[in-house]
Each structure stands twice: as C-alpha cells, then as structure tokens.
Amino acid sequence: MKYKKKILCIGAGYVGGPTMAVIADNCPQYKVTVSDINKEKIKMWNSDVLPIYEPGLLEVVKRARGRNLFFSTEIDKNIIDADIIFVSVNTPTKTFGEGAGKTADLQYWEKTARNILKVSKSNKIIIEKSTLPVRTAAAMERILNSKNNSIHFEVISNPEFLAEGTAISDLENPDRVLIGSKETKEGLQARDEIVEIYANWIPREKILTSNIWSSELSKLVVNAFLAQRISSINSISALCEKTEADITEVSKAVGTDSRVGSKFLNPSVGFGGSCFKKDILNLVYICENYGLYEVAEFWENVVKINDFQQNRFVVNMIKSMFNTISDKKIVLLGFAFKANTGDTRESPAISISKKLIEEQANIVISDPKAIDNAKIDLKDFADKILYIEDPYEACVDAHAICIITEWDLYKDLDYEKIYKKMVKPSFIFDGRNILDHKKLFKIGYNVYPIGKTALTHFK
Numbered sequence: 469m470k471y472k473k474k475i476l477c478i479g480a481g482y483v484g485g486p487t488m489a490v491i492a493d494n495c496p497q498y499k500v501t502v503s504d505i506n507k508e509k510i511k512m513w514n515s516d517v518l519p520i521y522e523p524g525l526l527e528v529v530k531r532a533r534g535r536n537l538f539f540s541t542e543i544d545k546n547i548i549d550a551d552i553i554f555v556s557v558n559t560p561t562k563t564f565g566e567g568a569g570k571t572a573d574l575q576y577w578e579k580t581a582r583n584i585l586k587v588s589k590s591n592k593i594i595i596e597k598s599t600l601p602v603r604t605a606a607a608m609e610r611i612l613n614s615k616n617n618s619i620h621f622e623v624i625s626n627p628e629f630l631a632e633g634t635a636i637s638d639l640e641n642p643d644r645v646l647i648g649s650k651e652t653k654e655g656l657q658a659r660d661e662i663v664e665i666y667a668n669w670i671p672r673e674k675i676l677t678s679n680i681w682s683s684e685l686s687k688l689v690v691n692a693f694l695a696q697r698i699s700s701i702n703s704i705s706a707l708c709e710k711t712e713a714d715i716t717e718v719s720k721a722v723g724t725d726s727r728v729g730s731k732f733l734n735p736s737v738g739f740g741g742s743c744f745k746k747d748i749l750n751l752v753y754i755c756e757n758y759g760l761y762e763v764a765e766f767w768e769n770v771v772k773i774n775d776f777q778q779n780r781f782v783v784n785m786i787k788s789m790f791n792t793i794s795d796k797k798i799v800l801l802g803f804a805f806k807a808n809t810g811d812t813r814e815s816p817a818i819s820i821s822k823k824l825i826e827e828q829a830n831i832v833i834s835d836p837k838a839i840d841n842a843k844i845d846l847k848d849f850a851d852k853i854l855y856i857e858d859p860y861e862a863c864v865d866a867h868a869i870c871i872i873t874e875w876d877l878y879k880d881l882d883y884e885k886i887y888k889k890m891v892k893p894s895f896i897f898d899g900r901n902i903l904d905h906k907k908l909f910k911i912g913y914n915v916y917p918i919g920k921t922a923l924t925h926f927k
C-alpha cells in the first residue's frame with residue numbers, strides 16, 4: 469500500500485502507544501510505526517495483553533494494527549524510512565550530578581537524537597512529544613544538525629496533554645493540540661505538516677500553534693497549575709479538620725465561582741503520577757537557573773504541600789489508632805496513583821506504605837490493576853507486605869482500611885460484610901472522600917475522611 473507519509477514514534481510507553489494508536493486509527497493514509505528498545509513491551513503491543521491498561525485502548529489498537537499501525541523493535545530501519553519522527557521517550561528527574569532531584573534527565577532524548585543523526589539518509593521532521601525543559605529544542609537541533617551533511621532536521625514541539633485513565637477520550641477529543649515551531653520557512657512548513665495530521669479528526673480551531681519555546685513551557689505550566697490546585701485544596705483540607713469546616717462544602721462554594729472553576733478541587737492523599745512532581749521540579753530548576761528564586765520557591769511549595777498531605781495522612785492514622793499501629797493489620801484499598809490505570813509511578817501509596825512499614829504495621833495491598841507494579845515499587849519490603857486482589861479477603865482481621873485510589877469498585881463494596889470480619893474498633897481512613905461516611909459510621913466504623921470532622925464512636 470502507498471502511504472502519504474511514514475510516521476515513526478520512538479518510545480512505546482503511556483504516551484507513545486496510545487497517541488500513535490489514535491493517530492493511526494484516524495489517519496489510515498499514514499503509516500504509523502512505534503518502536504522501543506524494550507523488546508518485551510513491543511511484543512505485548514503486538515498481542516492482546518497490552519503493556520499498559522487504559523480504557524478503550526485495546527479496541528483502537530485492534531482496529532489499526534496490521535493496517536497502518538505497527539509495533540517494531542527495528543529502530544534504525546524505521547528511522548531511515550520515516551518522514552516524521554515523534555520522540556516520546558521517558559524524561560525522568562535526574563538522580564545524579566548537577567540538578568539532581570530537580571531537572572529532567574535528558575540522556576534518553578539525547579541518545580535518541582544522536583541515533584537519528586547517525587542513521588538518517590533523508591530530511592525529517594523531529595517532534596518533541598516527551599515533556600522537556602523550555603529551550604531543549606535548541607539543544608536538540610544543535611545535535612541533529614551537527615554533522616556536516618545536507619540532511620535537514622526540523623524540530624517541532626508537540627507536547628502531550630492526555631491524562632492516564634482517560635487517555636483515549638482525551639486523544640480523540642482534546643481541549644486543544646499545541647504545535648510549536650520556529651518561525652522560519654522550514655519551521656512553518658513542518659508545523660503545517662503536523663497540523664494536517666491532527667486536522668483529520670480535530671477541529672482546526674482546537675489546533676493551536678505557537679513559537680517553540682511557548683509550546684515547551686506551556687506543557688510544564690499546565691501540569692504546575694493542575695498540581696497547584698490539588699495542593700491548594702489539600703492545604704485547606706488540613707485547616708478544615710481543625711475548624712469543623714467541611715472541605716466538600718468549601719470546595720463546592722469555591723468551585724462554583726466561574727472565575728475559579730470546579731475541576732481539580734477534590735481533596736485527597738495527594739497527587740501522584742510520573743509527571744506532576746517531575747515537571748514542577750523542572751520548572752523550579754529553570755527558574756533558579758534564570759535567578760528567579762521567588763518564582764522557584766512559589767512552585768516548589770506545591771510539591772512540599774503534597775509531601776505534607778501524604779505524611780499527615782499517616783500521622784493522623786497513628787494518632788487515631790491510640791498512637792500505635794505496630795503489629796496492626798492495615799489494608800490499602802488501591803495502589804495506582806489514580807483510578808482506571810495500573811500506573812503507580814509516584815503514587816502516594818508508595819510513601820504511605822513505607823511509613824506504615826516503618827511504624828511496624830502489617831500491611832495488605834489490594835488493587836484491581838496495579839498489584840504487579842506495587843510489587844516492583846516495594847520489592848525491598850517483600851517479606852513485610854501481603855498482596856490480595858479481592859478486597860473482601862484483604863480486609864479479614866484488619867484493624868483499619870485506607871482508601872488510597874478512587875476506584876469505583878470501592879464505592880460499592882458491602883462494608884457491613886467487611887465490618888463483621890474486622891478487628892474492633894474498626895477504622896476507615898478515606899483518602900479520597902468517595903465513601904458514604906454517615907452510613908459507615910452507622911455500621912460501626914470510626915470514619916476519618918479528608919478535610920472533615922471524623923465520625924467516631926469514642927467518647
């Protein structure tokens with residue numbers, strides 16, 4: 469079959485896989501190949517057991533796979549063939565050297581750029597799909613155009629705004645797509661080629677174009693704003709617990725102000741996921757580099773409040789359970805960083821589990837999709853944790869239940885049945901405020917929501 473253009477995506481993770489599947493599904497005239505150094509992952513993308521869980525993803529993959537969507541480990545061959553290369557490799561926080569703990573580790577990106585340069589035989593558009601520090605494109609372009617030959621690489625920024633758990637609907641119907649380019653003739657031409665791809669299913673007015681630095685920076689800023697809203701409401705939840713104000717009522721009153729808006733105002737055990745913390749710290753590092761210390765400090769506090777909220781959850785638990793949880797069985801319902809994903813990167817469940825283990829509690833972890841990842845995250849504590857997927861079985865003989873992830877299934881459990889098999893007095897710490905607290909109290913539980921007065925049977 470003759471394709472209009474050949475697209476390659478390097479990096480078959482949470483972004484590369486779903487994004488390319490949706491492009492291929494909507495653009496049968498393009499050949500879309502996704503490559504990764506991880507052979508096992510590619511094997512799974514070619515099977516019916518995909519390497520990530522995302523509602524609706526398997527259906528989209530099945531529609532396009534073998535038609536114009538391909539998963540391959542032959543990176544070099546696919547680079548040679550491609551007209552357009554999306555780079556969607558991971559950009560974790562650097563753990564060593566200058567900027568450790570803050571700036572992005574760009575080694576995977578740079579290795580990819582050098583490999584593209586080494587094997588390419590024709591001009592290509594290179595797209596930054598990964599989230600990168602502002603002005604990375606300049607460095608990449610310098611690397612890509614460092615060989616003295618006639619091949620031209622045009623670097624475009626096209627950050628991804630999808631949220632895990634709703635990736636497919638976010639990609640099918642995004643609030644907007646952002647494409648940043650240089651304002652040169654080649655830059656604008658390359659930009660238009662990428663606009664043309666998205667215009668196959670996204671209304672033109674939702675495809676925003678900008679200069680390349682604005683595009684890179686916007687991605688960091690969106691994540692910083694979203695995380696900031698979570699930390700804002702979480703900081704107020706702590707105050708509610710001291711003052712008998714109710715965070716649900718406050719959140720509603722604040723969120724119905726159209727200037728504020730209602731989204732991202734749910735209190736919780738804190739945000740997780742691979743991006744929020746990493747991207748904010750990246751922003752902090754860039755601000756510090758430019759001498760903007762007050763700006764850096766402002767954003768760093770968003771992360772500090774998130775750590776405070778996770779810590780507070782455990783401290784509150786210890787205090788409520790008579791100042792000791794040593795040898796008590798505590799069940800974590802949920803381990804994923806949010807519902808509808810198996811992803812546990814930076815999940816609050818990780819730090820909460822470690823703190824509970826430090827306090828010598830016996831912990832049981834339950835989750836419908838994330839147990840395999842939890843076992844990897846907590847591999848150093850394997851002998852101190854039980855993993856039981858069935859929540860009813862997990863809660864037998866437990867002193868306390870903690871809701872960590874807002875999975876729908878936890879809203880509908882038979883808590884009366886669970887209560888009968890728990891040690892008394894029984895405790896529930898609802899880290900997501902998803903349960904019917906009054907009903908639980910009537911059953912006999914001592915109930916500790918976030919940002920509300922606890923309902924206890926103690927005098």
Ligand SMILES: NC(=O)c1ccc[n+]([C@@H]2O[C@H](COP(=O)([O-])OP(=O)(O)OC[C@H]3O[C@@H](n4cnc5c(N)ncnc54)[C@H](O)[C@@H]3O)[C@@H](O)[C@H]2O)c1
Pocket residue numbers: 478479480481482483484503504505506509543556557558559576579580597598599600628629630631632742743
């Ligand atoms: N996960 C999200 O929700 C999300 C949303 C928006 C943006 N992002 C950004 O997108 C980027 C990718 O995130 P992700 O969650 O998909 O990461 P991921 O870890 O799930 O996937 C990255 C993939 O890149 C592969 N890889 C690394 N180096 C490679 C190389 N040299 N050649 C080929 N493959 C290579 C890895 O094996 C891995 O499979 C990050 O910059 C992230 O910040 C993520």
